[in-house]
Amino acid sequence: MADVTPLESEVAGLIVETLDLKIEPAHIEPEAPLFGAGLGLDSIDALEMSLAISRAYGYRLRSDDPQITETFSSLRALCSAIARCRTK
Amino acid sequence: MNTLPLLGPADPDAVMAYTEGEPYTRAQFLAQVIALANELPDRPAALNLVRDRYHFLVTFAAALLRGQTTFLPPTRAPTALAGLAQRYPASYCLTDGPETVEGLAAFHYLPADRPSQDLRIPEIPSEQTAAVVFTSGTSGVPKANQKTWGALSTVARRTAARFGLTDPPAVTVVATVPHHHMFGLETSIMLPLQCGLACYACKPLFPEDIRLALQRVPAPRALVTTPLHLRACLMERPTLPALAFILCATAPLARAWALEAEAMFDTRVHEIYGCAEAGSVATRRTVADPTWQTLDGIRVCRDADQDQLEASYLPRRVPFPDRITPLGVGRFLLHGRPAEEVNIGGRRTTLADLDHQLNAIDGVCDAAFFLPPDGQALVTRLVAFVVAPDKGREEIMADLRKRIDPAFLPRPLYLVEALPRNETGKLPREVLSTLEQTCRRRSIDGG
Numbered sequence: 001m002a003d004v005t006p007l008e009s010e011v012a013g014l015i016v017e018t019l020d021l022k023i024e025p026a027h028i029e030p031e032a033p034l035f036g037a038g039l040g041l042d043s044i045d046a047l048e049m050s051l052a053i054s055r056a057y058g059y060r061l062r063s064d065d066p067q068i069t070e071t072f073s074s075l076r077a078l079c080s081a082i083a084r085c086r087t088k
Numbered sequence: 089m090n091t092l093p094l095l096g097p098a099d100p101d102a103v104m105a106y107t108e109g110e111p112y113t114r115a116q117f118l119a120q121v122i123a124l125a126n127e128l129p130d131r132p133a134a135l136n137l138v139r140d141r142y143h144f145l146v147t148f149a150a151a152l153l154r155g156q157t158t159f160l161p162p163t164r165a166p167t168a169l170a171g172l173a174q175r176y177p178a179s180y181c182l183t184d185g186p187e188t189v190e191g192l193a194a195f196h197y198l199p200a201d202r203p204s205q206d207l208r209i210p211e212i213p214s215e216q217t218a219a220v221v222f223t224s225g226t227s228g229v230p231k232a233n234q235k236t237w238g239a240l241s242t243v244a245r246r247t248a249a250r251f252g253l254t255d256p257p258a259v260t261v262v263a264t265v266p267h268h269h270m271f272g273l274e275t276s277i278m279l280p281l282q283c284g285l286a287c288y289a290c291k292p293l294f295p296e297d298i299r300l301a302l303q304r305v306p307a308p309r310a311l312v313t314t315p316l317h318l319r320a321c322l323m324e325r326p327t328l329p330a331l332a333f334i335l336c337a338t339a340p341l342a343r344a345w346a347l348e349a350e351a352m353f354d355t356r357v358h359e360i361y362g363c364a365e366a367g368s369v370a371t372r373r374t375v376a377d378p379t380w381q382t383l384d385g386i387r388v389c390r391d392a393d394q395d396q397l398e399a400s401y402l403p404r405r406v407p408f409p410d411r412i413t414p415l416g417v418g419r420f421l422l423h424g425r426p427a428e429e430v431n432i433g434g435r436r437t438t439l440a441d442l443d444h445q446l447n448a449i450d451g452v453c454d455a456a457f458f459l460p461p462d463g464q465a466l467v468t469r470l471v472a473f474v475v476a477p478d479k480g481r482e483e484i485m486a487d488l489r490k491r492i493d494p495a496f497l498p499r500p501l502y503l504v505e506a507l508p509r510n511e512t513g514k515l516p517r518e519v520l521s522t523l524e525q526t527c528r529r530r531s532i533d534g535g
Contacts, residue, residue, distance in 0.1 A: 020469070040497055042495055047317070063292065
């Protein structure tokens with residue numbers, strides 16, 4: 001398993017808890033896709049995650065953000081977006 | 089032959105759609121539709137996969153003009169699309185993106201501006217099958233529900249009359265629902281075509297998207313949405329611009345949420361009840377009254393111990409898909425769906441159909457879906473139990489992903505040695521509930 005940053009393991013925990021995934025947060029590979037083949041998340045999950053991220057980090061996700069596809073591509077990409085845009 | 093105009097009465101210079109660029113007027117829209125109608129392949133029907141709402145409006149209207157039926161895909165899962173292609177080999181696939189459907193000729197729509205001229209509004213035969221909406225059956229083959237132009241137009245006009253939308257200034261619809269679903273088609277496509285409303289071309293998802301979309305269109309604005317998106321907005325509390333009303337459908341909205349939404353966004357919240365078989369059927373203002381009032385011209389009748397819907401534009405009576413209590417003329421109480429039906433984030437199917445899809449996968453010996461009771465999450469997801477000695481979980485999930493809408497994918501899929509079927513081969517809900525608790529404990533203990 002690749003090294004994970006403290007933020008990555010925190011967000012992995014948030015994903016598992018928010019989406020009730022019934023897996024261990026440490027099982028989310030930081031570079032693996034979150035949607036489609038990887039964890040298999042969909043737009044309802046994206047909506048749930050956006051609420052949780054907004055509550056925890058004050059970062060409001062937008063679909064028309066040109067980087068949104070990149071943001072949701074993996075745990076690592078999501079965490080770097082959170083690190084960049086968080087207000088709390 | 090009875091006909092109804094493609095466009096209802098409205099100023100040709102009024103806006104038809106707000107896009108990310110310049111808005112399009114109704115005259116510009118009509119010029120684009122007429123030009124495209126001449127370019128479409130000479131085939132009887134189009135499987136429309138177009139994603140942009142304005143592009144859909146243009147392609148749907150152009151197909152109407154050519155006398156073609158638009159198929160609305162129930163999902164974009166490749167196996168489901170290939171199944172439609174096999175069933176309707178004479179149709180073609182209409183896209184505005186890179187998608188293709190195995191076995192179908194493709195027509196790629198390239199938006200092009202056309203000079204608007206003083207064009208006569210075309211008439212469309214009322215009996216023409218304008219659209220086919222697919223609903224899940226129980227055997228893996230979706231049921232085709234044909235919508236005539238007359239039926240779609242009539243429902244649009246009666247919906248507009250119910251909400252007083254016929255008078256200027258025209259309302260602009262911002263919809264979080266897809267135009268490929270019946271409710272999205274009726275509200276974000278048919279209301280603009282028939283009743284002079286404008287639409288917003290994008291489909292906002294996140295609360296911040298909804299706020300920005302509403303800000304980009306002028307007042308009066310209406311938000312067309314689902315309980316799921318509305319609840320997300322209640323949790324996020326975005327500051328929305330003035331809203332004429334919120335229209336909510338796809339699942340019943342709790343009164344408490346409607347109250348909170350009316351207070352938070354200083355607007356009225358109405359719900360529409362409908363089904364793919366009959367379209368929009370009834371409305372209610374959730375905070376004021378739990379009973380539903382049918383749209384004009386729809387009658388609730390009882391036939392062979394079953395509640396049915398009747399309307400002049402429906403070819404035959406439609407059985408109520410939900411259990412109801414009739415309360416006199418045009419009013420009823422809704423009690424919900426039979427237990428074997430599933431509604432996840434507004435997408436509907438049956439457990440029987442999902443079981444069929446799962447059991448059809450190579451190497452799966454036995455399998456069943458189960459919907460656990462509601463928990464903390466916005467949406468409760470399905471779980472599945474699978475007996476497949478020679479297959480891994482990932483392999484089965486990959487196969488399933490090609491067959492069913494992502495909303496219905498199991499969370500999680502448990503591999504088991506056998507299903508606890510009773511002597512008649514059935515799997516009672518209580519038995520599956522116990523199995524789910526056992527599997528969950530085992531997966532947590534096992535790490």
